Structure formats: structure tokens, C-alpha cells
Amino acid sequence: DTGSAAAVPINEVDIAYVTPVTVGTPPQTLMLDLDTGSSDLWVFSSLTPSSQVRGQEIYSPAKSSTSKLLSGHTWSIRYGDGSGSRGTVYTDNFTIGGLEVESQAVQTAQEVSSSFTQEQSLDGLVGLGFSTLNTVRPSSQLTFFDNARPKLDEEVFTADLKYHATGSYDFGFIDRAKYTGNITYTPVQQSPGYWTHSLSGYAVGSGAFQSTQIQGISDTGTTLLYLPTAIVTAYYRQVQGAQNSQYYGGYVFPCSSTLPTFTFGIEGARFTIPASYINYTRISPTSSTCYGGLQSSSGLGINIFGDVALKAAFVVFSGTNPPRIGFGTK
Numbered sequence: 001d002t003g004s005a006a007a008v009p010i011n012e013v014d015i016a017y018v019t020p021v022t023v024g025t026p027p028q029t030l031m032l033d034l035d036t037g038s039s040d041l042w043v044f045s046s047l048t049p050s051s052q053v054r055g056q057e058i059y060s061p062a063k064s065s066t067s068k069l070l071s072g073h074t075w076s077i078r079y080g081d082g083s084g085s086r087g088t089v090y091t092d093n094f095t096i097g098g099l100e101v102e103s104q105a106v107q108t109a110q111e112v113s114s115s116f117t118q119e120q121s122l123d124g125l126v127g128l129g130f131s132t133l134n135t136v137r138p139s140s141q142l143t144f145f146d147n148a149r150p151k152l153d154e155e156v157f158t159a160d161l162k163y164h165a166t167g168s169y170d171f172g173f174i175d176r177a178k179y180t181g182n183i184t185y186t187p188v189q190q191s192p193g194y195w196t197h198s199l200s201g202y203a204v205g206s207g208a209f210q211s212t213q214i215q216g217i218s219d220t221g222t223t224l225l226y227l228p229t230a231i232v233t234a235y236y237r238q239v240q241g242a243q244n245s246q247y248y249g250g251y252v253f254p255c256s257s258t259l260p261t262f263t264f265g266i267e268g269a270r271f272t273i274p275a276s277y278i279n280y281t282r283i284s285p286t287s288s289t290c291y292g293g294l295q296s297s298s299g300l301g302i303n304i305f306g307d308v309a310l311k312a313a314f315v316v317f318s319g320t321n322p323p324r325i326g327f328g329t330k
């Protein structure tokens with residue numbers, strides 16, 4: 001089997017992408033953030049206090065003839081940006097792009113943090129990290145990809161995220177029409193549960209490529225690209241008026257500045273992020289100061305290859321043994 005579904009940016013600066021999924025019988029449609037940086041599938045639900053729901057679609061297990069409570073099981077997750085959620089667990093039929101998993105663990109939120117309440121176009125997350133990261137206790141649950149694996153034509157899913165446009169996630173096949181040339185693969189270290197791999201180096205604008213191993217995680221659920229401070233300062237040194245603002249918590253620059261491109265390596269292949277992706281957003285709607293899509297990872301303890309980088313390529317997450325990740329030019 002295979003599946004294919006849209007990845008829709010939730011606002012005009014691609015802060016996150018959501019994908020239509022269906023849960024239960026009859027199907028209830030929700031828009032979820034497919035997130036390779038975590039492994040919990042959780043949704044706004046009939047169990048979420050109404051004070052914490054602001055426009056999100058909810059999953060009501062009581063309205064589904066195929067829902068089953070996973071009794072005695074709970075979950076609680078914290079994300080790197082300080083957000084989080086927690087609740088109980090049902091199993092139910094779950095489909096993405098025509099690919100169905102019966103009795104998928106669907107984690108129903110009983111509490112969500114304010115940033116999730118405020119994000120009204122995001123009804124929850126589908127964790128596509130390794131199942132070892134799943135927070136359900138006493139027994140941890142499998143991700144949608146792990147449950148779907150046995151029925152997939154090929155043990156892969158792919159991400160084709162786009163700049164200010166709708167892209168796609170495919171399951172079980174690699175769509176040759178979505179990239180040119182070949183996919184370049186590199187090994188993935190699956191502990192502790194992220195899609196952890198290395199870049200082979202980088203270049204700022206038309207500068208020389210610096211060959212250096214940069215380990216990090218490819219995280220479709222993180223908006224920006226977070227790299228070591230030395231690389232980030234080298235980049236913004238090329239930007240007139242750029243500064244690392246304590247106030248805004250990162251590099252800002254005049255919106256009128258000319259930004260260089262940023263190139264990253266995967267093994268011998270090279271992928272160039274257009275300057276427009278790095279001119280991320282105005283710090284406020286009327287401001288002429290802009291916030292960068294490339295920021296320092298020094299506060300995170302890990303480098304994160306988020307959407308700003310991933311949308312510059314066609315990305316293959318391969319669940320083969322050993323797992324690997326592939327990048328294609330598009």
C-alpha cells in the first residue's frame with residue numbers, strides 16, 4: 001500500500017505545515033503537523049477543556065464506533081520550545097492520504113499549553129520519529145509509520161515541503177516526479193529516537209564549501225534551521241546591519257538587506273537554500289526589521305535541520321535496517 005497527502009503551510013511564513021488525516025468511524029477529519037522530531041500522535045479532543053480550544057477541530061472518541069479506550073494509559077510530552085500537552089489514549093482507525101492503520105494509538109489531549117491553544121489551524125501532531133521516543137505509559141505506543149510499515153510497498157516516507165506553497169508527504173513509495181537526478185543517502189543514528197544524521201559541510205553564498213561534519217536532527221516539526229554559532233556568525237557577517245539581538249532572541253537584520261544563499265552538504269551532494277527562505281519574517285507586521293531563518297543552536301544542545309532547510313530538498317526517511325535519510329534536488 002501507499003499514501004499521499006498535502007502539506008499545507010498554516011500561515012504566510014510557513015511556521016508549520018498541516019496535513020489532513022481521518023480518525024474513527026465515520027471518519028473525523030483533522031489537520032495535523034507531521035513531525036519527524038517527536039513520536040507521539042496526539043490530537044485536540046472532546047476531553048480537551050473548552051477553555052483551551054480555540055478554533056481547532058477535535059476528535060470525539062464517543063462518536064466513533066471503532067474507538068477503544070487504552071485503559072490505564074496516559075502520556076505527557078514537552079517540546080524544545082517549552083510547549084507541551086498530556087492526556088489519555090484511545091486506539092482507532094487512522095488514515096493519511098488513503099493509507100489506513102486500524103487501531104492506531106491516538107493520544108487525546110486533556111491539557112495543552114497556551115502556544116497550542118493559540119495555533120488554531122493545528123489540531124495536533126503525528127510523531128514520525130522512532131517509536132522509542134513515545135511517551136505513553138505504562139506501555140509505549142508505535143508511530144503511524146511503524147504501524148503502517150508491514151503494508152507499505154517500500155519502507156519509506158518522504159517529505160516535499162515547499163516555500164509559501166502546499167507540498168506533500170508520501171508513504172510507501174518514492175515519487176520520481178518530485179526530484180531530479182538521484183537521491184543521496186546518509187546513515188541515520190536512531191538513538192535516542194530522532195532522525196539524527198550529519199551534514200558534510202556548508203557554504204555561505206558563493207564562498208568556498210567548508211567540509212566539516214555537522215550532526216543534527218531532521219525535524220519537519222521545527223520551523224527554522226539551527227546550526228553552530230561559528231557557522232551562523234559567518235553567515236550574518238555577510239549581511240549589512242545584521243545583529244544578534246538579545247531582545248528578539250536571535251539574528252535580526254534590515255528587511256531590505258541582501259542575504260546570501262546557504263548551501264549544505266549531504267555526503268558529496270550540495271543543496272542550496274535560497275536567500276528568501278532565510279529572510280524569514282518581519283519581527284512585527286509594520287516593522288522594517290526581519291528575523292533570520294538561520295539561527296544559532298547553542299542554546300538547544302543539538303543542531304536542528306528544520307523546515308527552512310528541508311524545504312530546499314526532497315527528503316526520504318527510510319525505515320530500512322539500518323535506517324537512512326536521503327536528499328534529492330527539486
Ligand SMILES: CC[C@H](C)[C@H](NC(=O)[C@H](C)NC(=O)[C@@H](CCSC)NC[C@@H](N)Cc1ccccc1)C(=O)O
Pocket residue numbers: 016033035036037038039077078079080081082083125133217219220221222302304
Ligand atoms: C524540552 C524537551 C526536550 C526537547 C525533549 N523533547 C523533545 O525532544 C521532543 C520530543 N521534540 C522536540 O521538542 C522537537 C525537537 C527538539 S530537539 C531535542 N521536535 C518536535 C517539535 N518541533 C514539535 C513541535 C511542533 C509544533 C509546535 C511545537 C513543537 C524531551 O522530552 O526531553
